[in-house]
Amino acid sequence: MTFFSTKRLGAFGAVLTLLAVSPSYASTGNGDASVKILRAITVTKSADLYFGKILPSASAATVAVAESGARTCGAGLGCYDTASSGAFHVVGTNGEVVSVSLDSTTATLSDGASHAMTVDLGTSTSSLTLAGGAGDFSVAGTLNVGANQVDGTYTGQYSVSVNYQ
Amino acid sequence: MASGVSAAPGAARASVQILRPVAVTKTADLMFGTVLPATSTATVAIRQDGVRTCGSPLRCYGTPSAGRFHVVGVSGQIVCISLATTRVTLTDGAAHTMTANLSLSTSSLALAGGSGDFGIAGVLSVKANQAEGAYAGQYVVSVDYQ
Numbered sequence: 228m229t230f231f232s233t234k235r236l237g238a239f240g241a242v243l244t245l246l247a248v249s250p251s252y253a254s255t256g257n258g259d260a261s262v263k264i265l266r267a268i269t270v271t272k273s274a275d276l277y278f279g280k281i282l283p284s285a286s287a288a289t290v291a292v293a294e295s296g297a298r299t300c301g302a303g304l305g306c307y308d309t310a311s312s313g314a315f316h317v318v319g320t321n322g323e324v325v326s327v328s329l330d331s332t333t334a335t336l337s338d339g340a341s342h343a344m345t346v347d348l349g350t351s352t353s354s355l356t357l358a359g360g361a362g363d364f365s366v367a368g369t370l371n372v373g374a375n376q377v378d379g380t381y382t383g384q385y386s387v388s389v390n391y392q
Numbered sequence: 393m394a395s396g397v398s399a400a401p402g403a404a405r406a407s408v409q410i411l412r413p414v415a416v417t418k419t420a421d422l423m424f425g426t427v428l429p430a431t432s433t434a435t436v437a438i439r440q441d442g443v444r445t446c447g448s449p450l451r452c453y454g455t456p457s458a459g460r461f462h463v464v465g466v467s468g469q470i471v472c473i474s475l476a477t478t479r480v481t482l483t484d485g486a487a488h489t490m491t492a493n494l495s496l497s498t499s500s501l502a503l504a505g506g507s508g509d510f511g512i513a514g515v516l517s518v519k520a521n522q523a524e525g526a527y528a529g530q531y532v533v534s535v536d537y538q
Contacts, residue, residue, distance in 0.1 A: 270402030278408035280469070280537060290408070307411070307537040315402045334406050346406050370408055378412040378466055386403045 266360075268319040270389050276313035276346070276368045279306055283376040290372060294351060294365035304372060313348075313366035317389050321360040327352045329366070330386045336370070338379035345371050348385055354392065414465040416535045422459035422494070422514050427452055429522040436518060440497040440511040450518060459494075459512030463535050467506035473499055475512075476532040482516070484525035492516045494531055500538065 278290050281304055288301030292310045300306035319325060327350065334346045352364035366387070424436050427450055434447035438456050446452035465471060475494055482490045497511040512533070 268400035270400045272402055272404040275404055276406040278406075280409040280411050282411045282413060282537065305411070305537065308409075313404045313406065315404070317400075330401070336406060336408060338410075344408070348406075366404070368406060372410070376410050378410045380407065380409050382405055382407040384403055385406055386401050389400050389402065 263320075265320045265323065265391055266318075268317060268325060268389050268391065270387065271316045271318075272313070273316045273363065274311050274314035276348075276366060276385075277308075277311045278368070278370045279308040279310040281306055281370075281372055281376075283372050283374070283378075285374055287374045288372055289369050291369040292367060294367045301372070313368070313385075315364055315366070315387060315389075317355060317357065317362045317364070318360060319357045319389075319391070321357060324354055324356050324392050325362070326354050326390050326392050327364055328388050330388055334368075334383045334385040336381035336383040338377065338381045340379065342377045342379065342381070344373065344376065344381055346383065346385075347371075350387075355389075409466075411466050411469065411537055414463060414471055414535050414537065416533065417462045417464075418460070419462045419509070420457050420460035422492075422512050422531075423455070423457045424492075424514070424516045425452055425454035425456040427516075427518060427522075429518050430520065432520050434518055436516045438514050438516075440513045447518075459514070459531075460509060461512075461533060461535075462507065462509050463501060463503065464507045465503045465537070467503060470500055470502050470538050471508075471535050472538050473501060473510055474534045476534060480514075480529045480531040482527035482529040484523065484527050486523075486525065488523040488525065488527070490516060490518060490522065490527055492529070496533075501535075 284303035288304050291299040292312050294312050296312045298310040332348050337343045347369045350366045355362040430449040434450045437445040438458050440458050442458045444456040478494050480492050492514045495513045501508040
């Protein structure tokens, strides 16, 4: 009987001991550290901005190529060949949004012999979601053809910038 | 911003070709020559090379020629050629007429060196006992860049 009581007391004592020790345990919490590594963006030209072949007139006029590639030939001009808008292909990290901008909204086309024309550039895309890790955008242009513009092949360069947001 | 690191530039070309107007000059008239008609209708044909086929029982004299045109434009460009109408009426100025059917030697022409030439063939329908006289008519060709 006594033995049994002692055992119970002993058990009780042990419980007290545990309670006394408990406040000294360290408290822990989990915190996350994370980072998303992006892939470098690459921008590749997929189409040049091409106004086609233009027969000028005695007065200045414009030729506009929309982002769709549709061309509007200014009054008095003759337009031939198939025009195309500029197009770019962007590759980066899947699902990210990138900003798109033209480095300059004008470009100069030259025939390499001191004759020139200017082009006004534009794009309706200011940002692009890289669904599947890629996206595309187009560049429209309006060419200013001078009166009796000298015949020849005129070319120029323009550039765009694409950046993660 | 680490824009210098993550931004990517893309460069592209913008271009246009400015053309010069096309000039078309007739270098030879379509001449059927001199024809003696018959009591039945018949035709006189002039090929692109100017060779004449005189339909029986007509008699043909004189020197025929195919129509010919010289085109000047931008070197290397291709122009398309068309006839406003393939049928032309020749009249003697006195209510007598004949018709000629025309055909082009080509519907497009590459202006190698900035120029090119094309011809017009014709088939003249001569009526029975066609009234004598000098018959003339005009036709129009159009040349444009493609």
